[in-house]
Amino acid sequence: MINWIYVIVLGILLGVLSAIFNWPFSVAISVIVLFAICSIGRMYYIAYASTDLGKIKKYIEKNKKDPFLNYLLVVEEGTKEEEIDAMERVIAHYRQPVIKNTYEMNRAIRLDDWERARYFADKLPGTKYGPYGKACIAAFLGNREEAKSYPLNTKWMEAAIEAQLALTENNLEAFDQFASDAIQGAKGLQRFALHHSLKKAKLEHNFNEI
Structure with a gap:
């Protein structure tokens, strides 16, 4: 399962950094989407492919x-x-x-x-x-x-x-x-x-x- 607390904290952090460094909004969205994809991938790996x-x-x-x-x-x-x-x-x-x-x-x-x-x-x-x-x-x-x-x-x-x-x-x-x-x-x-x-x-x- 995706840890939504991490997603929220990441979103807030990226919002602050975007404001400081004047990053485009698309950068923040891309990072959040990448984080979600990695989290889902890790979840499926553990559930269906891990041997640990x-x-x-x-x-x-x-x-x-x-x-x-x-x-x-x-x-x-x-x-x-x-x-x-x-x-x-x-x-x-x-x-x-x-x-x-x-x-x-x-x-x-x-x-x-x-x-x-x-x-x-x-x-x-x-x-x-x-x-x-x-x-x-x-x-x-x-x-x-x-x-x-x-x-x-x-x-x-x-x-x-x-x-x-x-x-x-x-x-x-x-x-x-x-x-x-x-x-x-x-x-x-x-x-x-x-x-x-x-x-x-x-x-x-x-x-x-x-």
């Missing part, structure tokens, strides 16, 4: 009023029950069907409600989340053949499914390897979510901390 978990977390904390970003903090620090509550706030807040159906599916998976999870996965045709959700359900249920049958368009998704299968099969070494591959293959907010969700999955499975 520290910077990603700072971005999330600054914007935690957004239900989705607040949910990511809960994934890191909260209990399973708090995660469910956070997902329900995301579902209630966003109007976009893809977001609602994705989080309804994720909520059902977290509750081990496989029938409901499949229902919402079926409502995500033409997206990457439908096949991934179905693969996750199959992996949670230990159906390796089915889990591997869905077309996944990203390497991190493939590795995350392998990690879940390893968890279900109680294969710690394979889980560690595929969890690391999934995290390394993801960027931005997805990297943060995977890092903490896989760490929590391992702890809940009574494995040692990753």
Whole structure:
């Protein structure tokens, strides 16, 4: 998010400097526009391309009023029950069907409600989340053949499914390897979510901390 306080302060400062040095008005506007573009670019880089978990977390904390970003903090620090509550706030807040159906599916998976999870996965045709959700359900249920049958368009998704299968099969070494591959293959907010969700999955499975 753009820090509008900085924009206002910058505008005032440029106004004073323009008056002192008789700069044309276009110079001040150009500087403000450039600042806004750089701020937006930095925001998108952190959210979608950064691999620095520290910077990603700072971005999330600054914007935690957004239900989705607040949910990511809960994934890191909260209990399973708090995660469910956070997902329900995301579902209630966003109007976009893809977001609602994705989080309804994720909520059902977290509750081990496989029938409901499949229902919402079926409502995500033409997206990457439908096949991934179905693969996750199959992996949670230990159906390796089915889990591997869905077309996944990203390497991190493939590795995350392998990690879940390893968890279900109680294969710690394979889980560690595929969890690391999934995290390394993801960027931005997805990297943060995977890092903490896989760490929590391992702890809940009574494995040692990753």
